[in-house]
Amino acid sequence: TQLLEQSPQFLSIQEGENLTVYCNSSSVFSSLQWYRQEPGEGPVLLVTVVTGGEVKKLKRLTFQFGDARKDSSLHITAAQPGDTGLYLCAGEGGSGGSNYKLTFGKGTLLTVNP
C-alpha cells in the first residue's frame, strides 16, 4: 500500500507570512499532484510535477518534487486570506500503480488570518 504523509495537518498563520507544506512517502511515484479544495467543492488541480528535482512556480506558490520522486513540498510566499483552504497532495502510479489512480495525503487545512 502506497502512503503519503502530509504535514502539517493544520496551519493557521497571519496574512503576509510564508509557509511550507510537506508531502512524504516511502514509495516512488510517477507524478505528484497538488490540489486545493474549498468547503463543499471538489479539489482543483494546482500543479503536477513529474521529474525528480523539478520546481514549478505558480505566482506565490512554489512546488518542488524530490530527486527520488518520493516527496514534495509546497511553499507559499506572503500568504493571503484567499489562500485559505485544504491543500492535498496526491501521488499517481509508481510502484504497483497500474491503473493510474491517485493516492491522497491527509491534507493540510490552511487558515490565513487577515
Next chain:
Amino acid sequence: GAVVSQHPSWVICKSGTSVKIECRSLDFQATTMFWYRQFPKQSLMLMATSNEGSKATYEQGVEKDKFLINHASLTLSTLTVTSAHPEDSSFYICSARGTENEKLFFGSGTQLSVL
C-alpha cells in the same frame, strides 16, 4: 477546460432509502472514473475505480453491494448508496479521465445527509 458535472450537489434522505449520485463528463469521453468519500476536514478516500463497460474495482473495506457503481457509457457513471444509514453521511466526489495520460478532473461533490 474539461468539465465534470456531479449531481445532486446535496441530498437529504431517510435511513433505509437508496440514493443515486451521477457523474458526467461534459466535453470528453471518460474511460475511467473514480469515486471518493471525504469526511469533514479530512482527505479523499478512494472507494472504487470504474471503467466503462466493465465492473468497478472496489478498494479494500468498501462494500460493493452497498455502494453500487455503474459506468454504462463513456460520459456517465453513477454511484448508488443502497439502504443508506446515518454513518453513510459524507461528501462523495467523483473524478474522470479520458486516455491514460490525460489529466484527472473532479466533480464538485455531493453532500449526503442520512437522517
